[in-house]
Amino acid sequence: MRIEYNGEILEFNSPVSGNSPVLELLLTPCVTLYQFICHNRSVFTVDMEFQPIIMAAGPGSRLAELTSKCPKAALLIGNRPMVWYPINMLEKAGFEEAIIIVDMDGQAEIQRVLTESCSVKLHLEYVTVSNTDDGTADVLREIKSKIKTDLLIIPCDLITDISLHNIANLHRTHDASLTMLLSSLPSQFYESVAPGARSKKPLEKDFFGFDEKRERILFTQSEADVAENISVKKSIFKKHPYMCVKSGLTDCHLYLMKKWVVDYLVENESLAYIRTELVPHLVRKQFSKTKVKDRLPQTNQSVISENQKMDILKFSTEDEYAADIRDLSSWNDHHGDMADCYHGDKIRCYGYIQEGGLCLRTNTVSSYSEANRQIQKIFTHTGIETPHLHPSVVLQKKSQVGADCVVAEGTEIGEKVSIKRSVIGRNCKIGDHVQIVNSTLLDNVIVEDGCDIKGSIISRKSVIHQKCEITNCLVGPGQQLNTMGKYKDEMIVYTVDI
Template sequence: MTGSILGHNMGINCELVPVVMAAGKGSRMTELTAKRPKCLLPIGNLPMIYYPIALLERSGFHETLIVVQESSKTEISGALEKCGLKIKYDLVGIPGDEEWGTADSLRHLHETGKIATDVLVISSDLVTDLNLDPLIDLYRKKDASVCGLFAPAPASPIITTPGPKSKNKSERDLVGIDPDTSRLVLLASASDYETCLSLNGNLLKKYEKFSIYSKLLDAHVYIIRKWLCQYLGYNKDLSTLKGEVVPFVVKKQSKVNKPHTKVDDKASVIGADIKTELSHFAQEDELTLKVRQMSSFTDNRCNPVYSGDTVRCYADILKDSEFTIRANTLQQYCVANRMVLQHWSALTNGRELVNVSPLAVVSSTQLDSTSCIVAENAKISEKTSLKNSFLGAGVAVSPKSVVQDSVVMMNAKIGQGCKIYNCVICEDSTIEDNCELKDCIVGSQHTVVASSKHSNEVLTVIDRLMEF
């Protein structure tokens, strides 16, 4: 390891506290999350939450906070203990009966004294081979208030998403970035604009040129200053980070700067319109300002350094990643499982891939061990064909069955003579003999009766489907 990289990694743990957001309920794939937290859905033979934590490890972090629902702490803790992680983690529980956004969770961490430095926020559904060094370097170089990570939209393989046929409309963002300075000048959802995008006059006046992207993937990795977490403690109207906080801060930086009186007592702003007082929380110390005034450094030709802004947002666009995906929809979750083996070493920091657990009982000679993963205590009977599929712990497949391009979660039972193509079979479910399933989802603890034939369906307990 070189000295520069060593220094980078040593300093990073003093500068930033990583926060993995893993309290999401999986509202976009409720068919899979009825009985388990979204962050524990399997991708390959590892829980989804493993992959962003592995990213933190290879980026030099030694500790992280993980925000989870209080009711899931024990289950998530047990799953993480089996992953062999080196990083130390602290599970922070939040109420499961309330709809909390990322900003709500950051507010809670601030109010409970968990945040002592600037914060690196990362989503539990990010699966990527990237390294965070370029983003962290941008945050340091620009002394950024907010620094976000974006990636070119992945060219996903053409696969059929299990369940009822529908057009998969991916959410698109409009991301405006100054190509010379990497300043993030616009962040909005494309769905907010039907045919015309109106730009604020101050924005056009302040930034002579910028590029607007409509096909970037928001990786939901943000570095934010500690003072912004403090601001969230005062402004409780903001609930989500990407949808509310970041667009709000981006807009604030584009406004014409006006001199304001320095205020030492933050309590004095109570009773005022706090949304107009963001600049108060962003005040820089006098030494920093004097050094900047004496420096010849500038990031533009005509204006003062940073255009005189105290609030500054930046964006880093990934260039070297071969695989980056947000497994936050059913379609993307299936894509992640389809492609994880191709990028296994990069995604898991060189972790050894054990395709067939030594604790599994495999009697079949028709198991493609290069494209399948069979977990511990699984039982694969003779004359059974398996290809491009992941079978969880305790899964049992009876003779003369075919399982292809599917995810079969723990303790599921597949009867004799079944044909399973491109399906997601949730935990503790039972597929009785001679069933044929194609492009289906079988909910947890559901039983598919013998000799059934289903295509493009969600098969689950009717009461649970009503909860969806």
Template sequence: MRQEAQAIVLAAGPGMRMTSLTSHTPKCLLPLGTLPMLCYPLHLLQQAGFSEVSVVVSEGQEQRVGKMVEQYGLKVDLDVAVVSTAHDPGTADSLRQIASKIKQRSVEEVVVISSDLVTDVALQDVLDQHRSRGADLTMLTSPTPSLQTTPPGPKSKTHLNSDIICTEAGSGRLVYAVAGGDYDECVTLQSSLLNCAAPLLLSASTQDAHLYVMKRWLFDYVLNKESPCADMGSLKAEILPHIVSCQFTDHSSNDKLGLSGAVEREEWDDLVKKYNSSVVPSRHHSLAHLQPPVCLTFHHPGLCVRANTLHTYWHLNRKINELFNQVYPNSEWQLRHPTAVIIERAQVSEDSVVGGGTMVCEKTNIASSVVGKHCRINPLVRLSSSVLGDHVTLASGCVIENSLILASVERKCVIKNCIVTDSNKIEEGKTYSGEVLEATQDFA
């Protein structure tokens, strides 16, 4: 029986903008609240009715990811696909590495989503619009999030430009898109855009959320070794702008998306027959009237944040207590896990998050913080406005403020506005402020 859609989560990214957080933990498994980051898009897909999800991971992570369903009470089957990240592949490169597995599926659409997306969008609404309006590509967009929290560590002047998104007023038709990292101070618009009948809305405050729905024929074209996409490494920065621009190319020829020289005529005919099951001849059967792709946006005004930078990752962790029911609805998962042990004389604020198997000892004060699973907070610790990863131990008498701690602090000290990923960097009785105490070996 033909399935409607296949879901693919891209989770092999190394997290280059996350400083040393990914030294020993891949980005997709970094804790967000008391759950790995990857759980959030998986739950989003589960809520939309997907029973099976393909997850693309880097080498060596397949077992850890494969156990997530059981560990965190998810109700989807994971098909874990492994890619080599030795040469830092882009998102499109990763998809090509697993193309044979994808092509085994008989589906109408392919949903591609990044493992770092945290959103309260109703994915079923995105799919419904995509199908009802006959779109070949639908991109999820949202307002660029406003981040009120300041991450720990040294203050950095590094700034990534906003995405530039141009749509047709009223219809939401996507007519131009450029990723934030692909321009300096200005962008150049194609003159062909002026031929649009409706007014255009050009925005630098709208983001591409890295969730896409594609018709299967278009997805096959993207992965085709003979297409213009073959040398494009990034789905967002290169392939999607190419697809969008094809709406304005000359289609007087018999080739959809300018496919002459990319896909043989016989191969294209086979694709038409394979993916158009209608007994009534459609526009795809007419060699003289092949149409350009229909590219639409689904604009979600609600919560939509990608945890792909230190700033956004910190922001989501600090806000997860108030956001959790929005981004992880209809779940029995508890942010203060019932297996956490909090000794009677310890004080833990209501807005703090405590993971399963964690021990909080007496005379300890925890305020507005996230504490991961299987941690041990020894007596006389003061922890405020901070985030602790999994399996972290804090020595007695430590004072931790506004810091991100992903390694044990086994010596009494004061840590303020710091990132700690290497316990060997900590000295007894010392005060640290605004530093990154990095791991000694990079994650590979």
């Protein structure tokens, strides 16, 4: 089927029959052509409709014990660097290039691990930030000259099997200013106790208020900011009398964002962080109106000399056809009144809720450890084919390595060794009669004879001497643990040169 609009030819492969969406489009005036086109797009345009930006400069404050000698983005999950998972997601979606934000000290290490441990087809433009203490919104201001189109912002610690086309289609359909990915965090990722901790930390919750379709975000508040009651303006209830409030969702820090938002950030330097400052700001500004003083002509001031800060509504721009199509259509996003589509709101924020599948952030010791324990499940969900034993692994007789494990190249495993639900890094040496369960060993770790390691993380170049018992511990880089030592619920992190 071919449709011509403003000189452009649009083609659809859907047959016109019975209950086809094309027939519904032709017969039902309540669906706009613009939305139909958006919902039926399955590829990203070659001319970079969205410009991917991977945030990989953060110091990893909640992974500090693991990142003292290694940038967060280079930490290994299933023997692949953390940042590789969002890169792989972009490649599968059809992107050919992306900007990756790194700090000056971490760039070389990130490039090294990506080159050594996996194949990357995506062209990566590394951009270094001058100050690692800058917030994510500060970073967007710093790289504003490189931003040419709307943005797709992804954190380096996100692992998900979501199809990016689904969230992009929601963004396109409503010509949204901001669309964010939300997900219910699997219970095992927040119920497990982190290695080195004696008790689990309480989960930080956010409250999201949605419209009746559970798509548009009407308000957002963190649990820490809520005393007893959640307050919502009456004006919002007048527009949206049916509201759904959800508290079990995790903000995955994946955002689709209009380019004009960056232009607004450049003029408003008070906003430093995307999640905690920019997102709530945009959600609130959805319901603001142009100020009277901005609508009145400046009689005592020339246009040339005017230098006042512009209101956010003057930055927001719409798709060139979207407004015209909505005016011609009888479609509306709500019912119960005769108000214009979206109640005339120029700024619109949406949330795509991933109900099933895999979606998690490895930004804490607990989630990082659990991701490695469940690495084979992650590989299955994300379509990654990796043998659980690398062909170069030396495995002595009567040793067992479970199918839910991953052992990297160059590792030597002694006799009568048992390894279950664990990840073993490159060039590790494991002695005889060793048991390793629910644990992660990073590269170049030495485990001598008779050791028992459970629920722990052993960082690179550490040496575990004979008959050590380690339970629920985090061992930092380059540590030496004593012969016959017994360690439980400990953070073993001392400053050493490795």
